[in-house]
Amino acid sequence: MELSKIEIRKKNIIDTATKVFAQRGFQEATITEIAKEAKVSEASIYEYFSTKEGLLFSIPAESSHTLFEVMAFHLKLIRGAANKLRAIVFLLMDSYQNSPDFAAVLMLFLKHNKKFLDTEGHHAIKEGIKQITQVIEEGIAANEFRNDLNPYLVRSMILGTIEHLVTNWVMTGTPETLTDFVDPLIDNIILGIEATPRANMP
Template sequence: MEKNKPKYNQIIEAAVEVIAENGFNASQVAKIANKAGVADGTIYLYFKNKEDILISVFKEKMGEFIKEIASSIQYEDNAEAKLYTLISMHFHQLAEDHHLAVVTQLELRQSNIKLRQEINQILKPYLTVIDDIIKEGIEENIFRDNLNIPLVRQMIFGTLDEIVTNWVMQDQRYELISQSSDVHAFITSGLSVNH
């Protein structure tokens, strides 16, 4: 089934909303179909089951997310500026879409191992973007050359992820994007050659 059909996108958008509002377990396929304005059976033309919908939501949204970040950072002069763009865009993209933030930060944290493995696969290109920034910073002599790249990448992604999760848990009562500068300063001071 072609994935570029409008109905596929309608279902993805509806799923983000329904899952954010009801939680994954309480989000019946019928509710998603109703929100998307399609018959229940139509969903099964595009998705195997509810888990497949959740994975597809993450794949579609994360794909857009990574593409936008990758295309924006290419215009930056150095690794430090690229890292700032990545941080601010990470926060901005989730702050702009309340439902998506709830789904990515809360509903995707399922204990289902198979689901988690699929999510990790989808995240790989994003983690590669972070790796490339770290390597570039080392080559530019901005970041220390003795960095454990996988560990630094985990720390960067884990920091951003936890900050967004905390913001979602606090009912988004404060400005997420305004934290970009502090987070960037904190991370770069730990990576810096001059530290």
């Protein structure tokens, strides 16, 4: 489905703002800079976003919705809760790796902004990560994971580790490739939550 001219213009503004915020920082960046970079007037930006903060909050909505749609599609094709968790972590890490400006905006300027909690973008993320909880619950029900697990805590461990790795990557450039950490991360998580622990490796 083709985007309308209005949708194209709005997407251009959001994409440009993501780049400018990531490079300059939210506080330092100005609507004037964003307008110049996007090749639109400042008035055009204010047609869609009433404030600079409103523009910031709009950034995750569409990209998060698309990511979690892709995730849901792939999960339907995968058997086993552990394999599904591995796929989820890969998709998240790969998404951040391929969108470093978005990763910077999300981790540095949105994650700890209380006002962000009441936005469409946060709602999209909140709904999307429910898939992680569902997979953990599925693993418990199938006796793949321990039945004394708290799905929320397991999800928090996974997301917290991802957030730490991505934030460090955004700020220092290391690790060079985020997806290199998918298997070590999930292997360690699975060792702690699987119903029948694997024999110790020699």
